[in-house]
Amino acid sequence: xxxxxxxxxxxxxxxxxxxxxxxxxxxxxxxxxxxxxxxxxxxxxxxxxxxxxxxxxxxxxxxxxxxxxxxxxxxxxxxxxxxxxxxxxxxxxxxxxxxxxxxxxxxxxxxxxxxxxxxxxxxxxxxxxxxxxxxxxxxxxxxxxxxxxxxxxxxxxxxxxxxxxxxxxxxxxxxxxxxxxxxxxxxxxxxxxxxxxxxxxxxxxxxxxxxxxxxxxxxxxxxxxxxxxxxxxxxxxxxxxxxxxxxxxxxxxxxxxxxxxxxxxxxxxxxxxxxxxxxxxxxxxxxxxxxxxxxxxxxxxxxxxxxxxxxxxxxxxxxxxxxxxxxxxxxxxxxxxxxxxxxxxxxxxxxxxxxxxxxxxxxxxxxxxxxxxxxxxxxxxxxxxxxxxxxxxxxxxxxxxxxxxxxxxxxxxxxxxxxxxxxxxxxxxxxxxxxxxxxxxxxxxxxxxxx
Ligand code: FRU
Numbered sequence: 001x002x003x004x005x006x007x008x009x010x011x012x013x014x015x016x017x018x019x020x021x022x023x024x025x026x027x028x029x030x031x032x033x034x035x036x037x038x039x040x041x042x043x044x045x046x047x048x049x050x051x052x053x054x055x056x057x058x059x060x061x062x063x064x065x066x067x068x069x070x071x072x073x074x075x076x077x078x079x080x081x082x083x084x085x086x087x088x089x090x091x092x093x094x095x096x097x098x099x100x101x102x103x104x105x106x107x108x109x110x111x112x113x114x115x116x117x118x119x120x121x122x123x124x125x126x127x128x129x130x131x132x133x134x135x136x137x138x139x140x141x142x143x144x145x146x147x148x149x150x151x152x153x154x155x156x157x158x159x160x161x162x163x164x165x166x167x168x169x170x171x172x173x174x175x176x177x178x179x180x181x182x183x184x185x186x187x188x189x190x191x192x193x194x195x196x197x198x199x200x201x202x203x204x205x206x207x208x209x210x211x212x213x214x215x216x217x218x219x220x221x222x223x224x225x226x227x228x229x230x231x232x233x234x235x236x237x238x239x240x241x242x243x244x245x246x247x248x249x250x251x252x253x254x255x256x257x258x259x260x261x262x263x264x265x266x267x268x269x270x271x272x273x274x275x276x277x278x279x280x281x282x283x284x285x286x287x288x289x290x291x292x293x294x295x296x297x298x299x300x301x302x303x304x305x306x307x308x309x310x311x312x313x314x315x316x317x318x319x320x321x322x323x324x325x326x327x328x329x330x331x332x333x334x335x336x337x338x339x340x341x342x343x344x345x346x347x348x349x350x351x352x353x354x355x356x357x358x359x360x361x362x363x364x365x366x367x368x369x370x371x372x373x374x375x376x377x378x379x380x381x382x383x384x385x386x387x388x389x390x391x392x393x394x395x396x397x398x399x400x401x402x403x404x405x406x407x408x409x410x411x412x413x414x415x416x417x418x419x420x421x422x423x424x425x426x427x428x429x430x431x432x433x434x435x436x437x438x439x440x441x442x443x444x445x446x447x448x449x450x451x
Contacts, residue, residue, distance in 0.1 A: 044286065046103060113134075
């Protein structure tokens with residue numbers, strides 16, 4: 001344990017700020033996506049709006065651009081478009097933790113309260129659920145002296161027991177925590193009258209054997225009056241972050257939902273969290289990355305960024321994500337075309353080279369001929385492709401930079417939408433491309449000079 005409370009936080013903040021100037025000069029530094037001032041980030045944590053302010057926390061290793069003992073970084077915004085860095089919120093400084101793993105935030109009668117997993121490396125691995133509160137609008141946090149509030153998983157469950165999501169309901173509070181039993185991923189439900197005393201209720205949802213061996217970052221949120229359950233399964237080949245729409249029955253403590261669907265069809269999307277803001281609007285943010293990939297930005301002292309905030313709706317049982325409308329605040333010069341300036345080969349190219357662009361293409365399926373390829377060019381004749389096939393009514397967004405005319409590896413994802421009007425909105429930043437192809441989304445962290 002730290003001799004003086006706050007010493008670990010101060011040390012972490014100083015180390016991060018020492019590298020921040022180099023990170024800020026990095027050519028791949030995002031201009032409007034959330035990233036840490038320096039160091040490594042992964043999952044978004046503690047998404048909340050309170051007192052009009054949106055807070056986004058994230059898993060942070062402030063000492064290097066690699067994963068290490070986890071802290072919680074923090075950014076805040078009044079409009080979801082402009083973000084201010086706040087001081088690091090949590091450092092692992094207690095005897096029960098080597099890292100402060102992912103979790104959530106709630107407004108408890110005006111007190112911003114974080115729930116997180118205290119992770120002990122082991123062996124044996126130990127994971128327990130803890131709380132921390134802020135009495136100064138999120139500038140500083142005090143860990144609950146009763147921590148860990150849930151010291152261990154129920155008997156029979158794996159020691160992997162992490163990423164609490166808490167919401168109000170049934171006259172009190174519910175919490176789900178990701179875990180595993182008998183080699184199957186699951187989310188466990190706890191109830192509390194006061195956010196301090198937690199009682200285990202049972203399994204909220206579990207794998208039928210085909211959806212992963214452990215579930216990370218389980219998340220429950222109501223969207224347009226429907227229950228939506230998200231999780232990031234370990235050991236579910238071909239899937240990163242899935243969801244189900246359905247309903248949660250507080251009496252039985254069970255979630256029942258429809259088919260599992262992928263949240264995002266790009267390669268860089270994990271650990272999404274959804275929450276309702278103060279006007280009941282559902283929003284989602286995810287980590288725009290994946291485990292085990294090299295980071296060309298590590299040389300500049302930073303690695304990793306979060307997706308844009310996305311507004312959620314449920315249509316025909318499916319989740320539809322659109323960039324938060326507030327992002328229009330970032331628009332500068334606008335260029336408008338009535339007809340797509342397509343080349344004879346059905347291609348359309350836009351000069352990207354790491355610039356911040358928002359592109360919007362609106363068309364009807366029957367007007368699109370055979371389809372088109374939108375190239376986000378990184379150099380003349382080369383770029384990142386987004387392909388639409390009108391016959392299939394499907395999109396594909398191969399991850400990489402390819403020469404125009406290359407034989408592209410196309411993994412078609414059908415829109416499966418009754419709506420003949422198609423909208424493709426693409427947001428690029430210095431090292432990212434997010435394509436919203438109603439209702440599909442493709443997210444990639446990609447450097448313009450990637451080959
Ligand atoms: C998901 C995850 C979480 C964990 C965190 C640790 O990416 O593995 O389960 O809390 O990252 O940084």
